[in-house]
Amino acid sequence: MRxxxxxxxxxxxxxxxxxxxSHAGDIRIGLTEALTGPASQYGVPIQNGFLLARDEINxxxxxNGDKIVLIEEDERGKKEEAINVYKxxxxxxxxxxxxxxxxxxxxxxxxxxANLAKVVAFGTSNTASxxxxxxxxxxxxxxxxxxxxxxxxxxxxxxxxxxKVGIIYGNDDAFTKSGYxxxxxxxxxxxxxxxxxxxxxxxxxxxxxxxxxLKAANPDAIICPCxxxxxxxxxxxxxxxxxxxxxxxxxxxxSPKLVEIAKAxxxxxxxxxxxxxxxxxVQNQHFIAAYRKKYGTDPNQFSAQGYDALFIVAEALxxxxxxxxxxxxxxxxxxxxxxxxxxxxTGKFAFRPAPEHAIKPGGYDANQTPFVYIVKNGKxxxxx
Amino acid sequence: xxxxSWWATYSTLVLSIGVYGLMALSISLTLSCGLLSLANxxxxxxxxxxSAVSTLQYGxxxxxxxxxGTLAPSSVALVIGVPVLRLSGVYLAMxxxxxxxxxxxxxxxxxxxxxxxxxNGIPLFTEWWHVLLSVVAVxxxxxxxxxxxxxxxxEAIREDETAAxxxxxxxHRIKLLAFVLGAAIAGLAGGLNAHYTFTLSPxxxxxxNAVDILTMAILGGIQGLLGPLLGGAIITLLxxxxxxxxxxxxxxxxxxLIAVVLFLPHGIxxxxxxxxxxxxxxxxxxx
Numbered sequence: 294m295r296x297x298x299x300x301x302x303x304x305x306x307x308x309x310x311x312x313x314x315s316h317a318g319d320i321r322i323g324l325t326e327a328l329t330g331p332a333s334q335y336g337v338p339i340q341n342g343f344l345l346a347r348d349e350i351n352x353x354x355x356x357n358g359d360k361i362v363l364i365e366e367d368e369r370g371k372k373e374e375a376i377n378v379y380k381x382x383x384x385x386x387x388x389x390x391x392x393x394x395x396x397x398x399x400x401x402x403x404x405x406x407a408n409l410a411k412v413v414a415f416g417t418s419n420t421a422s423x424x425x426x427x428x429x430x431x432x433x434x435x436x437x438x439x440x441x442x443x444x445x446x447x448x449x450x451x452x453x454x455x456x457k458v459g460i461i462y463g464n465d466d467a468f469t470k471s472g473y474x475x476x477x478x479x480x481x482x483x484x485x486x487x488x489x490x491x492x493x494x495x496x497x498x499x500x501x502x503x504x505x506x507l508k509a510a511n512p513d514a515i516i517c518p519c520x521x522x523x524x525x526x527x528x529x530x531x532x533x534x535x536x537x538x539x540x541x542x543x544x545x546x547x548s549p550k551l552v553e554i555a556k557a558x559x560x561x562x563x564x565x566x567x568x569x570x571x572x573x574x575v576q577n578q579h580f581i582a583a584y585r586k587k588y589g590t591d592p593n594q595f596s597a598q599g600y601d602a603l604f605i606v607a608e609a610l611x612x613x614x615x616x617x618x619x620x621x622x623x624x625x626x627x628x629x630x631x632x633x634x635x636x637x638x639t640g641k642f643a644f645r646p647a648p649e650h651a652i653k654p655g656g657y658d659a660n661q662t663p664f665v666y667i668v669k670n671g672k673x674x675x676x677x
Numbered sequence: 678x679x680x681x682s683w684w685a686t687y688s689t690l691v692l693s694i695g696v697y698g699l700m701a702l703s704i705s706l707t708l709s710c711g712l713l714s715l716a717n718x719x720x721x722x723x724x725x726x727x728s729a730v731s732t733l734q735y736g737x738x739x740x741x742x743x744x745x746g747t748l749a750p751s752s753v754a755l756v757i758g759v760p761v762l763r764l765s766g767v768y769l770a771m772x773x774x775x776x777x778x779x780x781x782x783x784x785x786x787x788x789x790x791x792x793x794x795x796x797n798g799i800p801l802f803t804e805w806w807h808v809l810l811s812v813v814a815v816x817x818x819x820x821x822x823x824x825x826x827x828x829x830x831x832e833a834i835r836e837d838e839t840a841a842x843x844x845x846x847x848x849h850r851i852k853l854l855a856f857v858l859g860a861a862i863a864g865l866a867g868g869l870n871a872h873y874t875f876t877l878s879p880x881x882x883x884x885x886n887a888v889d890i891l892t893m894a895i896l897g898g899i900q901g902l903l904g905p906l907l908g909g910a911i912i913t914l915l916x917x918x919x920x921x922x923x924x925x926x927x928x929x930x931x932x933x934l935i936a937v938v939l940f941l942p943h944g945i946x947x948x949x950x951x952x953x954x955x956x957x958x959x960x961x962x963x964x
Binding site for chain 1: 682689786797874917920927
C-alpha cells in the first residue's frame with residue numbers, strides 16, 4: 294500500500310530530475326561572448342558561428358558518440374563580468390573548457406582565472422599581443438594583427454607603386470591603436486616613410502580636417518587600421534575631397550558592411566584577413582550557405598572563426614578518451630589541442646606556441662596565412 | 678555545493694560588492710553635504726592606475742600601493758576642489774563629469790598607463806579580508822564623522838548653505854573636506870579593484886561607471902550608512918542573479934531599478950521612513 298502510493302511520486306521526481314542530471318555522454322563546453330552592449334556586434338556573430346558548428350557536429354552523431362553541449366553566457370564586454378562568468382563556468386557548471394570572451398581586454402581579465410584553474414581558455418576574436426603570455430592554458434584561433442599586417446603590406450606594395458604612405462587611425466581604442474602600432478613597425482621594417490599621421494576618436498563622424506591634411510601630404514596609399522563604421526565614413530569623405538589613393542585596412546576593414554556603406558568609394562581598398570568570403574574551398578562555401586540558411590544574413594570573419602574553433606576542439610576530443618574525471622579530462626584536452634590541424638572555413642589552421650617571455654611558459658597562437666584582397670567592382674577579390 | 682567551490686565561483690562577486698559599497702559610500706559623503714559630484718569614478722580610476730603602476734612597474738608592496746592609490750586622488754581632489762566647489766547643483770555635476778572625461782583621455786594618452794591597451798597582468802593581491810577591513814574602517818570613520826561637529830556641518834550645509842555660513846561654518850573648507858575624503862575612499866576602492874581583476878583600461882572608469890555609482894547611492898538611500906552599502910550590493914548582484922533571464926537580463930535590471938525609485942523615493946534603506954512606519958504600527962496596536 295505504502296509502496297504503491299510512493300511509486301507515482303518517485304516516478305514524478307525522477308522525471309523532474311532528468312533535465313537536471315546531464316547525460317553521461319554530454320561534453321559540456323562554456324561559451325561566453327558579449328551578447329549585449331557595444332561589443333555585441335562581434336559577440337553575436339561569433340556565437341552564431343559556434344551554434345551552427347554545434348548543430349552540425351551533433352547532427353552527425355557528436356564526437357565519438359557524445360553530444361556537444363554549449364553553455365552560453367553573456368559577458369557584456371566588461372572585465373568583471375568576464376571574470377564572474379569564467380568562475381561560474383569553471384567551478385559551478387564544471388565545463389571541460391571555455392570559448393571566449395569577445396574582447397582582448399576581457400580575456401586579459403578572465404584568462405588568468407582559467408589558467409590558474411588549469412582549464413583551457415580559447416579565444417576566437419582576441420587579436421591583441423600578449424594574450425597568450427597569460428599562461429599555457431590560453432589558446433586563440435585569431436591571428437594577431439602582427440601576423441596579418443606584414444603580409445598585407447608586402448602584397449599591397451607588390452601590386453601598387455608605394456614609396457610613401459599616410460596613416461589615419463583611432464587612438465582611443467585598444468583594437469585600432471594596436472593595429473596602428475603593428476603597421477608602424479612593419480612600415481619601418483620595409484623602409485617605407487610615413488608622410489603624415491592623423492588620429493580620430495571612437496564615434497567621430499567628420500574626418501575632413503584630417504583627410505585634407507593627408508591629401509596635402511600626397512602619399513601613395515593611405516593606411517587605415519580602423520573599424521568598419523569609421524572606415525566606411527573615412528572612405529566616403531576622402532573620395533568627396535578628391536583623394537584617389539588606395540586605402541589599406543587592418544582586420545577591422547574586413548566586413549561586408551564596408552562595401553555596403555562606402556559603395557564605389559571602397560574601390561581599390563586592400564584588406565588582409567584570416568577569412569575570405571570568396572574563398573572557393575568546399576568547407577568555406579558550405580559554411581557560408583549553411584550560415585545564410587540558419588540566420589538569414591551573411592557571415593563575417595568572426596562567425597567563421599567561431600565556427601572553425603568548435604571543429605578544432607571536436608578534432609581534439611576525437612583523439613582523447615573522456616574518463617569523467619574532470620581534472621584529468623581538462624588536462625588531456627590541453628595536452629592534445631596544440632597538435633590539432635584542420636582545414637576549415639578560414640582555410641588551413643594550426644597552433645604555434647607563443648614566443649617565450651622570461652621563464653613563464655605561454656599559450657598557443659594561431660598559425661595561419663592571411664588572405665589579402667582588394668575591392669573591385671564592389672566585390673572582394675583575392676590578391677596574390 | 679560545498680564552501681570552497683562556492684567561494685571559488687563567487688569570490689570576485691563578493692569582492693565587487695565590497696568595492697562598490699565603498700564607491701557608493703564615497704559618493705554619499707559628497708551627497709550628504711549637498712554636492713552632486715560625479716568625479717568619483719574618475720577618482721577610483723586614478724587610485725586604480727596609481728596603485729597598479731606601483732605594484733606592476735615599481736614592485737611596491739600592496740599596502741604601500743594602496744596608500745599611494747588613496748593619497749593620489751585625494752591630492753588631485755584638493756587641487757581641483759578649490760575652483761570646482763564654487764559651483765553647485767547641475768553645474769558642479771557638469772564640471773565633475775568633465776573632469777572624469779579628462780582623466781579618461783589622460784589615461785588613454787600616457788605611456789605609463791598603457792594607453793588604450795591599459796595595464797595587463799596586474800598581480801592578484803586583494804584578499805577578502807583586505808576588502809572587509811577597508812569597508813569596516815571606512816564605516817567607522819564615517820560614523821564617527823556623522824556624530825562630530827563636521828558631520829553636523831555637512832548636514833547644515835545640505836539643508837541651507839547660506840544659513841550654515843551665517844552660523845559661522847566655514848562652508849567652503851567643509852565642502853572641500855567632503856570632496857577630498859570621498860576621493861580618498863574612491864581611490865582605495867580603485868586600488869582594491871585593480872588587484873583582483875588583473876587588468877585596467879581607460880574605459881573602466883568612464884561616464885557609465887559614474888552613473889552606476891550614483892545609482893547605487895540613490896537606490897540604497899543616503900540617509901544612513903547602510904543604504905549605500907546595500908545599493909552597491911544590489912547593483913552588483915542584480916545582473917548575476919538575473920542571469921537565467923538571458924537576453925532580457927539588462928531590461929529586467931532596468932525595470933527593477935525604475936520600480937524601486939518610483940515606489941521608494943528615498944532609497945531602500947531610509948531610517949526616517951522606517952521610524953514613521955513603526956510609529957504608525959504602534960498607534961494601530963494601541964487602538
